[in-house]
Amino acid sequence: MIPKVTRRSAVALATAGLVAGCSGGGGTASGASKAADPGAAVRARAARDSTALAARYDAVAAVHPALAERLAPLRADTVSHVRAFGGKAPGTLGGGSAAKATGLASQVPDTKNKALAWLAAAEKSLADRRSAALLDAPGDLARLLASVAASGAGHVALLGPRQDAAANTGTGTPPGSTDDGTGAAAGTDGGTGTDDGAGTPATPGTDTGTGGSTGSEDGGV
Amino acid sequence: MSTSSTAAAKGATPVVAAAQAALAAEHAAVYGYGVVGGRVALARQSEAQQAYDAHRAARDAMARTVADLGAVPVAADAGYALPFPVKGPADAVRLAAFLEERVAGAYGDLVAASIGGIRRDAAGALRAAAVRAVRWSGESVAFPGSAQKG
Numbered sequence: 001m002i003p004k005v006t007r008r009s010a011v012a013l014a015t016a017g018l019v020a021g022c023s024g025g026g027g028t029a030s031g032a033s034k035a036a037d038p039g040a041a042v043r044a045r046a047a048r049d050s051t052a053l054a055a056r057y058d059a060v061a062a063v064h065p066a067l068a069e070r071l072a073p074l075r076a077d078t079v080s081h082v083r084a085f086g087g088k089a090p091g092t093l094g095g096g097s098a099a100k101a102t103g104l105a106s107q108v109p110d111t112k113n114k115a116l117a118w119l120a121a122a123e124k125s126l127a128d129r130r131s132a133a134l135l136d137a138p139g140d141l142a143r144l145l146a147s148v149a150a151s152g153a154g155h156v157a158l159l160g161p162r163q164d165a166a167a168n169t170g171t172g173t174p175p176g177s178t179d180d181g182t183g184a185a186a187g188t189d190g191g192t193g194t195d196d197g198a199g200t201p202a203t204p205g206t207d208t209g210t211g212g213s214t215g216s217e218d219g220g221v
Numbered sequence: 222m223s224t225s226s227t228a229a230a231k232g233a234t235p236v237v238a239a240a241q242a243a244l245a246a247e248h249a250a251v252y253g254y255g256v257v258g259g260r261v262a263l264a265r266q267s268e269a270q271q272a273y274d275a276h277r278a279a280r281d282a283m284a285r286t287v288a289d290l291g292a293v294p295v296a297a298d299a300g301y302a303l304p305f306p307v308k309g310p311a312d313a314v315r316l317a318a319f320l321e322e323r324v325a326g327a328y329g330d331l332v333a334a335s336i337g338g339i340r341r342d343a344a345g346a347l348r349a350a351a352v353r354a355v356r357w358s359g360e361s362v363a364f365p366g367s368a369q370k371g
Binding site: 073074076077080081084127131134135139140142143144145146147148149150151153154155156157158221 | 325332336340356
């Protein structure tokens with residue numbers, strides 16, 4: 001299943017397309033054209049990285065078929081990332097890329113939880129690398145890299161222990177293990193100052209809980 | 222989003238306009254999480270509180286960024302229209318995810334418009350918002366902060 005290859009993807013693809021337009025048409029981006037399109041090498045690298053990541057998803061799904069359904073949306077996102085960076089999308093899960101997956105299969109940990117952690121580690125290191133790479137990229141490419149890195153960080157969260165948010169599947173939520181470290185990871189390189197813990201009051205319930213009008217006031221959230 | 226942000230953005234440089242928009246988004250998120258906190262299920266109260274605190278801190282950081290850029294930080298609106306009625310815990314979760322995606326979009330614009338430390342922090346804030354959105358919704362997003370452009 002390939003959900004969500006909808007408006008989000010279309011917008012990002014359009015963005016990527018604009019960037020790609022600068023290179024004068026997707027030719028072999030090496031040497032000479034680098035000066036004309038400073039983002040070409042970064043995009044090519046990003047597309048390769050996401051392709052390799054998709055292969056890891058395939059490998060885990062091949063070794064642990066019970067995880068395939070849970071991983072499918074994440075793999076679909078990853079394929080969208082390949083396309084957004086101008087790469088050629090790898091085949092469908094269990095299809096053309098199955099052969100490639102077998103090469104990685106020997107690396108897949110033999111328990112499901114460890115396999116998920118293996119994917120999470122790959123997602124996180126790639127997101128971290130992109131968070132660094134975007135600093136020197138042209139504006140639109142930097143935005144795309146930031147968005148894809150954020151998507152990867154979200155994948156890390158989803159690859160962690162199941163939580164209430166995903167509770168529609170009946171897997172037990174281990175109590176207390178709500179933090180798989182991803183929140184902290186995403187926060188630390190944020191740098192947007194969690195510095196002033198000054199006077200944070202309890203979350204205000206601005207609406208009276210007395211039901212009735214959940215109406216809204218002036219502006220727009 | 223908020224009317225004050227667009228007014229303040231008039232005539233500003235792209236980076237100032239994007240920083241003001243991010244600040245306005247944080248103002249709205251702080252307001253919105255007040256609503257979330259009043260409606261969300263008990264089991265997720267602490268998560269709402271953490272997100273509220275994070276957005277307050279991010280709002281203050283963005284206000285400093287705007288000031289450092291030589292502009293007057295936009296103020297919060299007196300009130301905000303919710304995107305949909307928030308009648309119960311499920312709506313509250315949906316609103317929280319909506320707020321995070323909104324904030325992510327503003328930071329995406331700021332990443333594109335800025336360089337250096339402002340860009341780095343904006344990318345980090347986008348990432349943090351995307352992770353919170355995923356935790357609320359339980360669903361992955363391919364391009365956080367890219368949906369509402371254009």
